[in-house]
Amino acid sequence: MSQLLQDVVGELQKLPGIGRRTALRLAMHLLRMEPESVDEMTRSIDRFRHDIKHCSRCNNLSDSDICPICLDRERDQSTICVIEQVADLLSIEQTHQYRGTYHVLGGVISPMQGIAPSDLKIDLLCDRIAQGGIKEVILAISTSVEGETTLFYLMSRLRQFADLKVTTIARGIGFGDELEYVDELTITHALLNRRPLE
């Protein structure tokens, strides 16, 4: 096997979900691409890895010190939606329903994985609220055990801000879910939080 091919297959396997076969298929695809197009791709990867920053306010990925969402005066800067990771921000943005700001924790508390509250951007969140002007914090954290732990920890930390409204996103049956296959905890939540028909 060619050394160049062996190298590229080995390197592509560093990526998650890419095994030997897929790496090989990707390598063959690279050969069918224009060299300029491959150059563009590798350049964008290098630029991304070296130049990307974290917003010093909300910890979102950003090209500059403060991210465009935090700078956007059209958005409601008094509302913060707290999320685990940047991917969650993108999912929420795609709904076009939320016009507030975000705060990216960078994970959830997980004693198993050795992630303590101090490893997350919780102090940064508290500092941000302490500066004033924040009316509501929406906690949009996963419903996993780690997520719930993080939620309770956040609630205890946020209790210090007397006038702050703290909410969590609704738990319930997702659209398209069949009741038959939904777990008991979700059904319990959905029943307890039932709403009158409007």
Place this chain on the structure above:
Amino acid sequence: MSQLLQDVVGELQKLPGIGRRTALRLAMHLLRMEPESVDEMTRSIDRFRHDIKHCSRCNNLSDSDICPICLDRERDQSTICVIEQVADLLSIEQTHQYRGTYHVLGGVISPMQGIAPSDLKIDLLCDRIAQGGIKEVILAISTSVEGETTLFYLMSRLRQFADLKVTTIARGIGFGDELEYVDELTITHALLNRRPLE
């Protein structure tokens, strides 16, 4: 969304089987990788795309003009296994059962996709046999309609070499296949080519 992130996600989506979500997941993984490790990966991609050659004898991918398999005097240079693509060569090599050489056609004849015999390395194969010293050509082509067409075309071209032994790999039930789910054509072939128990 950060421009740098947007760029890298867009570029990664050029790869087959990688949609927006996967591209985003890969980008997030890149951030967790050491910058040097990412550099190594992009360098290996660039080197592969720009420096890889095709063996002038067998059309295998190669770092040099003639590939190591064609240069290897330990291998049986009188036997050629004709395959569609480099990935097939790697699959056969992994069995460690074949000690001859290869010939990579670069695809199969496909009028639908506009691939004519002249687009494949068939002339190169005939030239190679015409030079002498080849005793057997094994045709290891897919059993698709295009594969069968290519097989018949190759057989008609190889008929000019009087003393050449031309074989095809055996068709039959694969190991682990359940007879119940095997298609009729394969079962027919497997029955017709049945062998006495040894």
